[in-house]
Amino acid sequence: MEQSALHRRGLGLRGxxxxxxxxxxTLFAHLTSPGTVRLIANDGTEAHRWDLPYRPGRHAEILPNGNLAYNGVHPDSPHLFPLWQKYRGGVMMExxxxxxxxxxxxxxxAHHDQHHIGNGQILYTTVEALTEEQSKSVLDGVPASEAPDGKVYADCIKHVDKDGSLLWSWxxxxxxxxxxxxxxxHYPREHWPLINSVYPLRDGNILASLRSVSAVIIISRETGxxxxxxxxxxxxxxxxxxELADGSILIFDNGTFRHHESATYSRxxxxxxxxxxxxxxxxxxxxxxFFTPFMGGVQRLQNGNTLITEAAFGRIFEVTKEGKLCWEYVNPHFADYKGLDAQELEKYFNYPANALFRAYKYTPEQIPWLKK
Known part of the structure; x- marks a missing residue:
């Protein structure tokens, strides 16, 4: 009998x-692949594919000019702590x-998120080691769970131009x-506050999601x-x-340790x-x-539907404004971390997985080269 529940429930196009x-x-990057990005049609068939030289450092997007933005894992990134291997990136390619x-x-x-904002400029997240005194100022978390070097690593945000010159930092x-x-x-002290998404708002300020403190914030570009x-x-x-067109904020809310609720679910x-x-x-x-304990994505589409990534289980689905399911696809490709230069992860994730960080969907008009 098939031992994988995900295989038993069905893979590929589900409806x-x-x-x-x-x-x-729909575009997605399989996290335990050597560097594969796939573009899937609504009938579940593969319309295009990129095989890239670095395993995914989270996700990929298609830019307004039709090119692919890809966040690959830097081959020479330091080994800060075991889970750093899972969510680091560092090679930001067009x-x-x-x-x-x-x-x-x-x-x-660099880790988690990169946002190409035009003219070759990129807004992205990084970390830096705190001093001993600064580390003591970070409160709570699991006692004595700092990184193996005894340090706490804290987030930074950088905005660089096409030549890599720093335009702004936080x-x-x-x-x-x-x-x-x-x-x-319940969270380890190795990384604070763990920014997993960063987004430039139309008013010039910066929207950020802080996972390990369960917060979404807006940062003043002018004052920080x-x-x-x-x-x-x-x-x-x-x-x-x-940010949506009306200025409201769209969020994938994982639901792990939700305030005053014992039942765990995502929304x-x-x-x-x-x-x-x-x-x-x-x-x-x-x-x-519907639940993923970590990762997850959401995108409001041009017709008002919403694309959702139930990341840990490789599931991508689309719902209408009324919340009716109208498309569902489960990544049928499974692999573990062996051979991907991520030895620290092999004991944590010692099973073939189909996980994705987030997926995006594009209209045919946004990728005219596909017809050619």
Whole structure:
């Protein structure tokens, strides 16, 4: 009998409602692949593929010019702590449809998110080691769970131009109050506050998701101060915060250790920026059957539908405004970390996985080269 529950439940295309699904193609990078990015049509067939020289450092996107933005794992990044191997990146590439590298920026301390914002500029997340005194100021978390070198690593955000020159930077240690942004008690002290997404807002400020303190914040580009804060009473180890056309904030809320709830489930929420009220929400009709403890993605599509990535289980699905499922696909490709220069992860994730960080969908008009 097949021992994998994911295989038994079914892989590949699980269903499609052509009357309500958004037209287009879904892009994803399989995390335990050597560097494979796939573009999938609504019928589940592979429309295009890139085989790249670095395993995925989280995800890929298609840029407005039609090229691929890819975050690959830096071959010479330091070994800070075991899970650093899982979510580090560092090779930020722009690649044309034929696989030719157009540009590349490298930072061995980069992790999680990169955002190409035009003219070759990139906004992305990194870490730096704190001093002993700074490390003591980081509160809570699991006692004595610092990195093997005894240090706490804290997040930074960088904005660079096409030549790699620094245009703007921000450091968590300089602008976050440790008393307000506490590590959650079950979280290791090796990394604070663990920024897993960073997004440039239309007003010029920066939206960021802080996983290990369960917070979504807006950072003033001018002063570096936090000017908006959605805390753990609303979100729980969330991911993928982005701004919608009306200024509201779309968030994948993982639900791990959710405030005052014992039942664990994931959801997607749309939050009004001025009131912090939830104005739209998606949960599965049976809430506990939609859950990923880490990672996760969400994208509002042009027709009003929402694409969701249930990341740890390789599941991508699309729902309508009314929350009706209209497309579902499960990554059928499985692999473990052996041979990917990630030995620290082999004991943590010693099984073939189909996990994704996040997926994105594009209309045919956004990838005209595909017709050619």
């Amino acid at each position: 499609v409602d052509y009357s309500t699904v958004s037209p287009g193609y 690649i044309d449809p034929d696989g030719k590298v157009i540009s590349e920026h490298r930072d061995p301390m 450091k968590a240690v300089d602008h976050l109050s440790p008393e307000i942004f506490l590590l959650q008690p 101060e936090v000017i908006w804060h959605l805390d753990s009473k609303v979100v729980a180890q969330q991911h993928c915060a982005s 997607v929420i749309q939050v009004d920026r001025s009131t912090k009220d939830i104005v739209w929400e998606y949960r599965d009709p049976h809430p506990m059957t």
